Structure formats: structure tokens, C-alpha cells
Amino acid sequence: MRALCLWFAGLVLAGQIGFLAPRPSLAEDGPSIVVSGLGGGERLLTLDQIKTLGSAELRTSTVWTEGVQVFTGVTGAQFVENLGAGGRTVHAVAANGYTVVIPAAVFATETLLISYARNGQMMTLRDKGPFWVVFPFDANAKFRSDTYRSYAIWSVTRFDFQ
Amino acid sequence: MVLATASRLFAIVLPYRRTAVATVALIYALLLGLPLAMVMDARTLQREIHELASGDDRWMVNRAEFEYQAVLLALYRAAAGDRKDGRAEVQAAIDILYSRNETLKSVRNNGGYANIQDSHRAAVGAIDAAIEAADAILARAPGAELSSSQLGDLLSLFGAVEPPMADFLRDERTALAEARDAVNVRAIDMTTLLFGYIVVLALASLGLIGALAWNNRKLSATTSRMGLTTAALRNSETLQKLIADNLPATILYTDSALRLRFVNRSAQTWLARATPFLLGQRLNETMEDDLFQALHPGIQAAMGGALMRHEKRLKFPDATTRHVEIEHIPLLGNGGKVDGVVTLIEDITKRAQIEMTMRQHQRLEAVGQLTGGIAHDFNNLLGVILGNIDLLAGRLPPGSGDRKLAERAAEAVKRGASLTDRLLAFSRQQTLKPERIVANRLIGDMAELLHRALGETVRVETRLEPELWSCTVDPGQLESAILNLAMNSRDAMPLGGQLTIATANAVVDKAWAATQSEFTPGRYVAIGVADSGEGMDAETLKRAFEPFFTTKEVGKGSGLGLSMVFGFAKQSGGHVVIESQPGGGTTVTIYIPGVPDVASLAPRADIDNPTHRAGRGEKILVIEDNEAMLEFSAAVVEQLGYTPLTAVDGQAALDLLESTSDISLIFTDIILPGEINGIDLVRRARARRSDIKALFTSGYFDIGTLPGGALPGGATLLKKPFRKVELERRIGELLGSHTA
Known part of the structure; x- marks a missing residue:
């Protein structure tokens, strides 16, 4: 009975977060992110392409890890600026279909980091990789709120600008 | 030292019992400590409320529920065969579940909810076991699509995770609800506590204010009692000082060591120093030697217990020598010993002068009475002598030498009689022979005589009231009085001038009479003698009627003239008024009671109508x-x-x-x-x-x-x-x- 409920819930969730949407290949082609809502429709960005958008380093602790971590990645501001992305909200989708909605005002800042390395290492799916959205949680109490923690989506594979 | 001062100050400012002060201090410490603790607690509570308020997100973020369902969904999809990369999706979902589970292991152990630790651990362990088994199945067929049996194995593996997951989620929800309830209870508790705190604070403040007010009332009552006493004391001192300063005497108080202990204002003036420079000084250091010598023997004697009083002449600070009465009064202290001497110095110069004048007046009065008595006796003697001389002369042949001797003797006796008359006039005891006369005639008869008597330099003029009333008066004495006044006038006009004798009817009413002493209202005949002489100043005018008072050189006048006139007028029932001004002449008016003629008699009432x-x-x-x-x-x-x-x-x-x-x-x-x-x-x-x-x-x-x-x-x-x-x-x- 319980299993049936979960199954049903799973179906509902899958319908809502669009499992049917195009997805990047996970194993063969290396890490990548699909971006939609740009002028030319959807675009797949490889890790190398993402690295060209900008580079930033963030030292912070998180509630999901032990001790201070060094995250490397591209800031939301650099990401949006270099891709010419617009819109009021960003729908961030993880590899398993989990989705959060981030306001553009939060996304297009220097304090949002789309990280691709932790402590100098690429991140596997089992390490919340290959892409993990993080904030400077230690720098400001604002980021230690549940709202920002919910924005910190890991194993992200897709940004839909709307 | 500082502490002692502070505690004394404290005792003055807060005269409360120490226990009361300690109690109040403790209450306030508690009252202040409590909110501090509450503030700390409130911060924790606020954080917890904040965490719970939007708590779902956090729990969602950290919950494995979604990742678990994502794995199941991927497996169903693969089983349904509607995805070409079903295995990759399954792998990705399992990987993400793995990463979530790792997070749960590291973070949720620190969550602090003891009652969900077991189900949490069970759920995490079940996920771990499922993933480990799934990894083994997937490792057996790398790269290939999963077979339906494999998918079935995987589904049953992850299906087994569901019961512990459900238990965990249920416990989590319960814990969350309980936490919320606890926070709510604490919030309510805190509100109650805050209210109680305010009540206690208000009560404590009221109590403290009451205690303060009560003590203040006690304090102010004491203060005002003290203030009243001080004021009364000060008033009494002020009064004593006022009296001492305003007494017409100099007051010094000298102690047994001859040091000044009190001086009044007069003494300060005399010693020409202010009180602070006098008190405590030795007597001989505060005054000149002659004054000290005048006071010292008396003070020394008074130190022996005797009251000393004597009169002396002392030099005063204004360089005048005054007649003073000095009194040294010994003040006896405990045991009858003399503590000091109060010295009173009273200036009696004026009193002495008055006493002297009084004595002179008394002497004059005595002389007058004596003179009067002697003159009467002498008149009698002269009468006997004259009678006998007349008898003797009658027996002597007329024209003989003896008869001439007798007649000369009779003349001398008559002159003697007129002299006694003058003495009697001064003593107001002369025998008057009043007749009813009209003064005009008498004055007219005198004019020629006066003209001769006053000399060529004095012009004599008469202005007589034609309708003059008659009066009853001794004509001889009136004549003598006018002559006397004329002589005074002549002496006042050494270089000549004008003498006017005038008469008038005068009605003196009450108001006018009141301006003079001893003047009775009524009808009078006024006879005035006025000169254009040098006049008199006010001082001379005051003493003009005094017997023997004269401004004339010694030997030129007896000083009896005006006093005789006054005596005569008074004896005749009248009055004399003098008016004079230095350089403005003198007018002396004799008022004699007048008898109006019937024709001119106005109704008497008009005097005081x-x-x-x-x-x-x-x-x-x-x-x-x-x-x-x-x-x-x-x-x-x-x-x-x-x-x-x-x-x-x-x-x-x-x-x-x-x-x-x-x-x-x-x-x-x-x-x-x-x-x-x-x-x-x-x-x-x-x-x-x-x-x-x-x-x-x-x-x-x-x-x-x-x-x-x-x-x-x-x-x-x-x-x-x-x-x-x-x-x-x-x-x-x-x-x-x-x-x-």
C-alpha cells in the first residue's frame, strides 16, 4: 500500500518536472548543461565551454559537508552576462528530475556560484556533481536560510530561463 | 577616609535600614538579571521559530524521499522500455540517492532529534544496503541495457527500502510537530513570564517609591523641625543683636582674661573696628590708653564680684568730651565665679544739660517767689516809712531845710516803691489797679513822651482804631509795658528807624486761639508795637519771655522787660504774641480782654459760627x-x-x-x-x-x-x-x- 502511494507520487512528480525534456548525455560526452530561454532556443554547454564563461573560487562550509570547502566555478552573473540569458526566473533541473525555481535577481549575482570542482577535484554524481549551485553560506546569515539552501541544487543538468 | 565620608553621605542621603537597602538591591538585581536571561532565551527561540516557520524547504533539501522516488521512477521507465538510455538514468538516479544518503549520514546525525535517531539510522542503512546490492547487479552487466530480471531485482531491492523510509518520514513529521508545539509552549511561557515580570517590577517600584516617600516624609519632618528651631534661634539672636545695637549705650563684654567677647554697634564705632577684629582681642589692644585707663580699674573691681557704677568725662571718637555714666556688671558663671564683666557706657551729656537747665529754672522760680515775698514786705515797710515821713514833714515848717530833707526822703521812698512794683510784676504778683479805659487815649498821651525818649533817629507813628473797644486794665502798668516795648525797639534800631504803635479790635476764635499756648478765645483789644529793627532769630524768639534773658550787653538791660510785659498781660487776662524775622523787624502785640460798645456788638455766635x-x-x-x-x-x-x-x-x-x-x-x-x-x-x-x-x-x-x-x-x-x-x-x- 505504501509502495503504491510512493509509486503514484513518483508518477505525479515525474509529470510535473518534465522528464520528457531533452537531456544531456551523462556518461559518454563528459559533463554538460542544457540552457533554454535564450534567443536561439536550447543550447548545450560542455564543461570546457562553461569554463570559458568565467572563473571564480568560493571558500565556505555547507550543511551537507564537513568543514570549509573550496568551490571552483562560474558565477551566476558571469553565466547570464556571457550567454545573454534573460527572464524573471530560472528553473534549475537536476539529473534525477528534481527542480527548483530561482529568482533571476538571485541567480544573476556574484554570490551564486555554479561550481564544477570541490577542493580542486571534479565532482561525480555521487559527490553532488558534476555541477553544484552554492552560495557563500559563511559570509552572510542571509545565505544560511532555508530559502537559499533550497536554491543550492546539486547534480544540476539544466537551466530554463523564463 | 573616603569610605567613611561616602558612608556618612550615604547615611545622610538614605537613612534607611541596611537590610531594607540590601533587599531592594537584590530585587533590582533579579529584575535586571531576569530580562537579560529572557533576551538570551528569546534569541534562541526566535532562531528556532524562524527555522520552523519555513522549515519544510530545509527538510525537503535534506530529505531522501525525492531521490528515492527518482530511482524507482527511473527503474519503471527502464522496465517500460520507453527510454533508450534507461540504464544511464537508473545509474544517475542511484548516484544522486547515494550522494543524498551520504549527506544524511554526515549531517542528520547532528540534527539533535533523539527520538528519530533510530528510524533515521534504519532508513539510511536500508538505502546503503539497497545501493550496495544495486551496484553489484549493475557491475555484472556493464554498459548493456538492463534485462527485465535485473530490473525486477533492482525494483525489489529498492522496494525494500520503502518501509524504513516511511517510518523515518513519519517520525520526522512527528518530531517536527512536537518541536513546533514546544516552541509555541515556550513562547506562551515567555509571554506569561514577561507579564509576571512587569507586574513584579511595578510592585517592586511601587514598594520602593512608597518606602522612599515614607522616609522622605520622616526626613523632611525632621528637617523642618530642625529648620524651625534654627530659625527661632536665629530670630532670637537677631532680636538680641538688634536691641543691643540700638540701645543708646556702648556695650562691651570682657571675659576674665580681659579679652573682648561681645561688642554692640556703638562699641564698634567707638573702637573704630568691626566685630571680627575686636572679638578675642585683649582689651588694651583694642583701645587707646586713656580709654583703657578709664575702664580698667572698674572692670578689675567688677571681676571681684562688685557692681561698679561711676560717672566720668570721656573723650569720644568724634574728639568731643562727653559726660558718661559707666556701669560694670559682673556676670557670674557656675560656682559663683565671675566669668566676665559687661560694661555699659551711657552718654549722659544731654541729660546732664537738661538737669542743669531745670535746676536753673527752679532757682529762678524760687528767686521770683522770694522776690515777690520780699517786695510785699518791703512795700509794707516803705508804706510805714512814707507814712511816718509824711507825719514828720507835716510837723516841720514849710520851706525849712528839715522839711526839704523829709520831702527828699519821701521821694526816695516812692522810687523804692516803684522798684518793688517792677519786682512784683516779674513775679506776676503786682497789685494792679484796673480801670475801664480806651487804650487809644493812653497811647495818644504817650506819643509825645515816646518821641522824646526814643530820640530823633526813630520816627514814631500811631495807627489807632477809631472804634476801639474799651478794656479793663491798670493804665499805669499798660503804659509801663508799652514803654518797655518801645525801649526794646529802640535798642533794636541803633541806626534809627520807625516805631509804629497800633490798636485794633480782635475777635479770637477757637481755631486761632489754639495756635498759641494759654490763649482763651474771645474779644480782645490788641495793642501792637512794631519796629523796623534787626529782628530776632527763631532761637532768640523762643527764649524772649524768659526772665533775665537778654541779648543786650551786660549792664545795658536787666532781661526783665519782655517777661514783665508777659507777666502783666497774663495777670490782666490777656496774652502777648511776638512776631519777628531776622532783618525784618519785630512786632509785639499785647491782647487785653476787650469790652465792645453795645452798638458795635455783633452776635457772639459769629465767633464760632x-x-x-x-x-x-x-x-x-x-x-x-x-x-x-x-x-x-x-x-x-x-x-x-x-x-x-x-x-x-x-x-x-x-x-x-x-x-x-x-x-x-x-x-x-x-x-x-x-x-x-x-x-x-x-x-x-x-x-x-x-x-x-x-x-x-x-x-x-x-x-x-x-x-x-x-x-x-x-x-x-x-x-x-x-x-x-x-x-x-x-x-x-x-x-x-x-x-x-
């Missing part, structure tokens, strides 16, 4: 140097309905004329002290306002002899003494308001 108010408040300026006279005149003017303004001399009158514009009439004595006389005054007033009316008054009978000459035009003279009705009539005529 009721006042007729004729005036309508017109301003009348009254100038008169005799204060009693001024008061009288002003009172009459006021009774008549006018408004009197008064001045005692010409200058004061001019000032009033300057400041008051609507003065209708000037009523002035002709003779005034100072440079401006009545006539000058009216001239000056008319120079400013020509319409101002003037009424003069004078005791002089001949205004022609007055300084300043004739009266200004339109002015009339009211002779002194005047009656109210007369003044009313004259003013009425002048102001045109007389209706009587």
Missing part, C-alpha cells in the same frame, strides 16, 4: 512759616470748600506754582523766612499769571514799614488775628463765589 461752604474746590496756595498757623489757615480754607496747597516759605511756594497750573488764589503771610517775602512772591506769581488773586495776612499793623513796600495792586490785607468768617468773606470777595 458753623462754616459756610462757599468754595467749589478752587485751589488756594497758603504760605505761612508758623506751622500751627499754617495748619489753622489750611484747615479753614478746606472747611470753606476750597483745596489748600501749603508751603512754609517763598521758594517752596514758587515751586508749587511752577508745578500746579490752576491755583486761583495765594494767601500768604507777608513776612516769610528766606529771601522771598509774601509781596515778592505775589509779584513773581503775577509775572507768570497776571490773573492770580492774592490775599495777604500779617500781624504787623503798619504795612508801610514792611520790607518790600506797599501791597501789589488788587491785593488785600487780612490782619492777624483773623476769624474764620472774615477769611471766608475775603476769599469769597476775591474769587467771586461768596454767597453768604
Whole structure:
């Protein structure tokens, strides 16, 4: 009975977060992110392409890890600026279909980091990789709120600008 | 030292019991400590409330529920075969579940919810086991699509995770609800606590305020009692000092070591030093040696317990020598020992002088009585001698030498008798032989005699009232009195001048009589003798009637003249009035009771008839140097309905004329002290306002002899003494308001 409920819930969730949407290949082609809502429709960005958008380093602790971590990645501001992305909200989708909605005002800042390395290492799916959205949680109490923690989506594979 | 001072200060400021102070301090410490603890607690509570308020997100973020369902979904999809990369999706979902599970292991162990630790651990362990088994299955067929049996195995593996997951989620929800309830309870508790705190604080404050108010009332009661006592003490001291300072005596208090312990103001003046420089000083250091020598023996004697009193002549600080009475009063302390001596020094110079004058007067009176008695006896003796001489002369042949001797003796006796008459006149005891006479005739007879007696330089003039009343008087004595006054006048005019003898009928009313001593209202015949001589100053005028008082050189006058005139007038039932001004001549008027002829007899009532108010408040300026006279005149003017303004001399009158514009009439004595006389005054007033009316008054009978000459035009003279009705009539005529 319980299993049936979960199954049903799973179906509902899958319908809502669009499992049917195009997805990047996970194993063969290396890490990548699909971006939609740009002028030319959807675009797949490889890790190398993402690295060209900008580079930033963030030292912070998180509630999901032990001790201070060094995250490397591209800031939301650099990401949006270099891709010419617009819109009021960003729908961030993880590899398993989990989705959060981030306001553009939060996304297009220097304090949002789309990280691709932790402590100098690429991140596997089992390490919340290959892409993990993080904030400077230690720098400001604002980021230690549940709202920002919910924005910190890991194993992200897709940004839909709307 | 500082502590002692502080505690004393504290004792003054807060005179409460120490336990009470400690209690209050403790209450306040608690009251302050409690909110501090509450603030700390509130911060924790606030954080917890905040975490719970939007808590779902966090729990969602950290919950494995979604990742678990994502794995199941991927497996179903793969089983349904509608995805070409089903295996990759399954792998990705499992990987993400793995990463979530790792997070749960590291973070949720620190979550602090003890009652969900077991189900949490069970769920995490179940996921771990499922993933481990799944990894083994996937490792057996790398790269290939999963077979349906493999998918079935995987589904059953992950299906087994569901019960512990459900348990965990249920426990989590329960824990969350419980946490929320706890927070709510604590919030309610806190509100209650806060309310209680406020109540306690209010009660404690009220109690403290009450205690303070009670103590303050006690304190202020004590203070005001003390203040009252101090004020009473200060008042008493002030009073004593005031009395001591204002006594007409110098007061010193010297202690047994001869040091000054008290001085009053007079003593400060005498010693020419202020109190602070005198107190505690040795007596001989504070005063000059002669003063010290004058006081010291007495003080020393008083130190032995004796009250010392003596009179001395002392030099005062103003360099005058005064007659003083010194009294040294020993002050006895405990045991009868003398603590010190109070010295009182009283200036009795004036008293001594008065006493001397009194003694002189008494002597004079005694002399007068003696003289009177002797003169009477002597008159009797002279009578016997004269009688016998007459008898003797009758027996001697007329024309013989013996008869001539007897006649000479008789002449001498008669001269002696006239001398005794003069002595008797002075003692008011002379035998008067009054007759009813009209004084005019007597004066007319005297004129020729006076002319000869006064010499060529003195012009004698008589101004006699034709309708003069008769009077009953000793004609010889009246003659003698007039002669006496004429002689005085001659002596007052060494370079010559004018002597005027005048007569008038005078009605003296009560008001006028009151301006003189010993003057009875009634009808009088006034006989005035006026000269244009040097006059008298006020001091001389006062003493003019004193027996033996004279301004003449020794040997030139007896000083009995005016006193004899006065004695005669009084004995005749009359009065004498002197008016004089230095440089302005002297007028002496003798008043003898008059007997009016029947024809001229006015109703007696007019002497003191009721006042007729004729005036309508017109301003009348009254100038008169005799204060009693001024008061009288002003009172009459006021009774008549006018408004009197008064001045005692010409200058004061001019000032009033300057400041008051609507003065209708000037009523002035002709003779005034100072440079401006009545006539000058009216001239000056008319120079400013020509319409101002003037009424003069004078005791002089001949205004022609007055300084300043004739009266200004339109002015009339009211002779002194005047009656109210007369003044009313004259003013009425002048102001045109007389209706009587």
C-alpha cells in the first residue's frame, strides 16, 4: 500500500518536472548543461565551454559537508552576462528530475556560484556533481536560510530561463 | 577616609535600614538579571521559530524521499522500455540517492532529534544496503541495457527500502510537530513570564517609591523641625543683636582674661573696628590708653564680684568730651565665679544739660517767689516809712531845710516803691489797679513822651482804631509795658528807624486761639508795637519771655522787660504774641480782654459760627512759616470748600506754582523766612499769571514799614488775628463765589 502511494507520487512528480525534456548525455560526452530561454532556443554547454564563461573560487562550509570547502566555478552573473540569458526566473533541473525555481535577481549575482570542482577535484554524481549551485553560506546569515539552501541544487543538468 | 565620608553621605542621603537597602538591591538585581536571561532565551527561540516557520524547504533539501522516488521512477521507465538510455538514468538516479544518503549520514546525525535517531539510522542503512546490492547487479552487466530480471531485482531491492523510509518520514513529521508545539509552549511561557515580570517590577517600584516617600516624609519632618528651631534661634539672636545695637549705650563684654567677647554697634564705632577684629582681642589692644585707663580699674573691681557704677568725662571718637555714666556688671558663671564683666557706657551729656537747665529754672522760680515775698514786705515797710515821713514833714515848717530833707526822703521812698512794683510784676504778683479805659487815649498821651525818649533817629507813628473797644486794665502798668516795648525797639534800631504803635479790635476764635499756648478765645483789644529793627532769630524768639534773658550787653538791660510785659498781660487776662524775622523787624502785640460798645456788638455766635461752604474746590496756595498757623489757615480754607496747597516759605511756594497750573488764589503771610517775602512772591506769581488773586495776612499793623513796600495792586490785607468768617468773606470777595 505504501509502495503504491510512493509509486503514484513518483508518477505525479515525474509529470510535473518534465522528464520528457531533452537531456544531456551523462556518461559518454563528459559533463554538460542544457540552457533554454535564450534567443536561439536550447543550447548545450560542455564543461570546457562553461569554463570559458568565467572563473571564480568560493571558500565556505555547507550543511551537507564537513568543514570549509573550496568551490571552483562560474558565477551566476558571469553565466547570464556571457550567454545573454534573460527572464524573471530560472528553473534549475537536476539529473534525477528534481527542480527548483530561482529568482533571476538571485541567480544573476556574484554570490551564486555554479561550481564544477570541490577542493580542486571534479565532482561525480555521487559527490553532488558534476555541477553544484552554492552560495557563500559563511559570509552572510542571509545565505544560511532555508530559502537559499533550497536554491543550492546539486547534480544540476539544466537551466530554463523564463 | 573616603569610605567613611561616602558612608556618612550615604547615611545622610538614605537613612534607611541596611537590610531594607540590601533587599531592594537584590530585587533590582533579579529584575535586571531576569530580562537579560529572557533576551538570551528569546534569541534562541526566535532562531528556532524562524527555522520552523519555513522549515519544510530545509527538510525537503535534506530529505531522501525525492531521490528515492527518482530511482524507482527511473527503474519503471527502464522496465517500460520507453527510454533508450534507461540504464544511464537508473545509474544517475542511484548516484544522486547515494550522494543524498551520504549527506544524511554526515549531517542528520547532528540534527539533535533523539527520538528519530533510530528510524533515521534504519532508513539510511536500508538505502546503503539497497545501493550496495544495486551496484553489484549493475557491475555484472556493464554498459548493456538492463534485462527485465535485473530490473525486477533492482525494483525489489529498492522496494525494500520503502518501509524504513516511511517510518523515518513519519517520525520526522512527528518530531517536527512536537518541536513546533514546544516552541509555541515556550513562547506562551515567555509571554506569561514577561507579564509576571512587569507586574513584579511595578510592585517592586511601587514598594520602593512608597518606602522612599515614607522616609522622605520622616526626613523632611525632621528637617523642618530642625529648620524651625534654627530659625527661632536665629530670630532670637537677631532680636538680641538688634536691641543691643540700638540701645543708646556702648556695650562691651570682657571675659576674665580681659579679652573682648561681645561688642554692640556703638562699641564698634567707638573702637573704630568691626566685630571680627575686636572679638578675642585683649582689651588694651583694642583701645587707646586713656580709654583703657578709664575702664580698667572698674572692670578689675567688677571681676571681684562688685557692681561698679561711676560717672566720668570721656573723650569720644568724634574728639568731643562727653559726660558718661559707666556701669560694670559682673556676670557670674557656675560656682559663683565671675566669668566676665559687661560694661555699659551711657552718654549722659544731654541729660546732664537738661538737669542743669531745670535746676536753673527752679532757682529762678524760687528767686521770683522770694522776690515777690520780699517786695510785699518791703512795700509794707516803705508804706510805714512814707507814712511816718509824711507825719514828720507835716510837723516841720514849710520851706525849712528839715522839711526839704523829709520831702527828699519821701521821694526816695516812692522810687523804692516803684522798684518793688517792677519786682512784683516779674513775679506776676503786682497789685494792679484796673480801670475801664480806651487804650487809644493812653497811647495818644504817650506819643509825645515816646518821641522824646526814643530820640530823633526813630520816627514814631500811631495807627489807632477809631472804634476801639474799651478794656479793663491798670493804665499805669499798660503804659509801663508799652514803654518797655518801645525801649526794646529802640535798642533794636541803633541806626534809627520807625516805631509804629497800633490798636485794633480782635475777635479770637477757637481755631486761632489754639495756635498759641494759654490763649482763651474771645474779644480782645490788641495793642501792637512794631519796629523796623534787626529782628530776632527763631532761637532768640523762643527764649524772649524768659526772665533775665537778654541779648543786650551786660549792664545795658536787666532781661526783665519782655517777661514783665508777659507777666502783666497774663495777670490782666490777656496774652502777648511776638512776631519777628531776622532783618525784618519785630512786632509785639499785647491782647487785653476787650469790652465792645453795645452798638458795635455783633452776635457772639459769629465767633464760632458753623462754616459756610462757599468754595467749589478752587485751589488756594497758603504760605505761612508758623506751622500751627499754617495748619489753622489750611484747615479753614478746606472747611470753606476750597483745596489748600501749603508751603512754609517763598521758594517752596514758587515751586508749587511752577508745578500746579490752576491755583486761583495765594494767601500768604507777608513776612516769610528766606529771601522771598509774601509781596515778592505775589509779584513773581503775577509775572507768570497776571490773573492770580492774592490775599495777604500779617500781624504787623503798619504795612508801610514792611520790607518790600506797599501791597501789589488788587491785593488785600487780612490782619492777624483773623476769624474764620472774615477769611471766608475775603476769599469769597476775591474769587467771586461768596454767597453768604
